[in-house]
Amino acid sequence: MTVELRVLQPSEWDNWYEGLEQAFGGVRQASERRELIRELTDPTRAIAAWDGAVSVGSAGSFGFDVTVPGGSLVRMAGVSEVSVAATHRRRGVLTSMMRRQLDDLREWGEPIAILTASEPAIYGRFGYGVASWQLMCEIDTSRVRFAEPEGPDGITLRRVRPADGLAACEAIYARTVPERPGMIARVPGWDRLQIMDSAEDKAGGSDLQCVLAERDGETVGYTLFRNRPVWDNAGPKGSIQLTDLYGLDPAAYSALWRFLWGIDLTSSITSQNRPVDDPWLHLVSDVRRCDVRTWEGLYVRLVDVGTALATRTYRTGVDLVLEVEDAFCPWNEGRWRLSGDSKGAVCERTADAADLVLSVRELGGAYMGGISLSSLAAAGLVREVRPGALAQASAAFGSDVAPWVPHNF
Known part of the structure; x- marks a missing residue:
């Protein structure tokens, strides 16, 4: 059998994406998420591998502007949607797609490719190096105190529906992008992906919640989170699942953390992705009880x-x-x-x-x-x-x- 590589045609998207879902466990995504990803996918940037009429491999990329050291935004290819069917392993399919993709990026004048890897052993042989780390934590808020900076902060907090607060949140996010290497300037559509709230996103937790931090009527920070209520024979042991938290200054930042710390019927805050120099690490009474771990984050390939x-x-x-x-x-x-x-x-x-x-x-x-x-x-x-x-x-x-x-x- 011969595997053919070609640029994805819009009419082939469903077949191609079903192959991608199968490679990542075979669970079909919620229709709302699926349709948004279809909208965000540029078929001209997607490579499809076919064995006859069957999609057996995929490799796509998104055109992003990403902050580099010094604060400039640079055009990069965000490599994504990479998969090979289990039936077609060790036949050079992935290598062929990576070869084709890097040749295309060079022709398009995109000097850098970035990705986040599902498996860290895959991409080093194609020239990708681990360029950042991310912090994961499970903070025992029943035993760890949060020490705020001293002095009045003038911050008020307001709960809003995520869709209603999206514009304010994205404005805050956009202001933080130039401040940290690796931050992605979001293009239209990616904002909606951040507040997706399907059953698979909730995973047993509440609807996505949004709280804005304001000073003198101006939004200066926000947090997105879910509450996962848990009870045992001793009482409530709920957990706050933190999705996003940004503050434009220490007062806004600490006010949002203080809010999460004090939510009733909870005893922990968990996060899967925070920067390794996140300031909250300096504001807790016992970092050992925060179960801090690191995970590789961004991979960078110089094209x-x-x-x-x-x-x-x-x-x-x-x-x-x-x-x-x-x-x-x-x-x-x-x-x-x-x-x-x-x-x-x-x-x-x-x-x-x-x-x-x-x-x-x-x-x-x-x-x-x-x-x-x-x-x-x-x-x-x-x-x-x-x-x-x-x-x-x-x-x-x-x-x-x-x-x-x-x-x-």
Whole structure:
């Protein structure tokens, strides 16, 4: 049997998406979510693998603007909808789709690809490096105190229906996007995905709830959450499932956390995705009882090394030659001179001797400023040729704010 790769046709979407659902467990999504994803999917960016009339593989991407170190928004491909049917494993289907996709992204002039992985072992061989971590927690609010910053805050809280508060929430979100590498500027439709409230989203919890933080009539923060009521012989042990929380200043931020802490009949707050430098970590009385764990978040792949490195700024001045290894995208292989600082950068081909040698995977991992080149070198993944070059590069690539991708795509 021959597997054929081709660009998805709109009339094939249902067949293609059913194959994707089957690969991710075979549970059909709620019709509302399915239709919204159909609306968000650009068929010209989707690759379909077919065995006759059967969809046996998929690989898509969304065109996003994403914040990079320095605060600029850069066009990136958000890789998603990747699957191979269990009946067609180890036949090169995934490799063929990744090859086709990266060739397309290069032709379209998109220098960077990003993704969040369902399985971490898959994408390293295609040049994707772990570029950020996300924090998961289960806070025992019955035993952990929340210490607010001192002083009057002037914050009032108002509960609204998520759909009614969506515009205000998205305005807050948009203001936070330039402040942290990895944040995605949401395009129309993605806002509605954030307040989807089907039975599968609730998973036994309440309807999605929204509370706005306001000061002098202006919205300065918001939180989205669900309440999962639980009772046992000792009484209520409900849990707050945190989806989103943003505050434009410490007062708004802490007021929203204080609100969640004090919801009646609950004894815990859980979250699956917060930044690793989230300020609440400094405001709790006992972090050990918060069950803090980390998970890899954003994966980054530099499609065009020169353009990608020139689109971000650098925390300290840098002038060095990187020798890049990239067998999957050989147009990136070779030596690149990177010169830049906090105002801008240039990255061009050079014949000069290398200062550092590394693969495109490690370069992608360090790109957002959350993974230290020195740490990668200590693992044997970056080789220093010129003494002092590693310290210079590691300082320059760093970010004062930890990169974070706030939601899947």
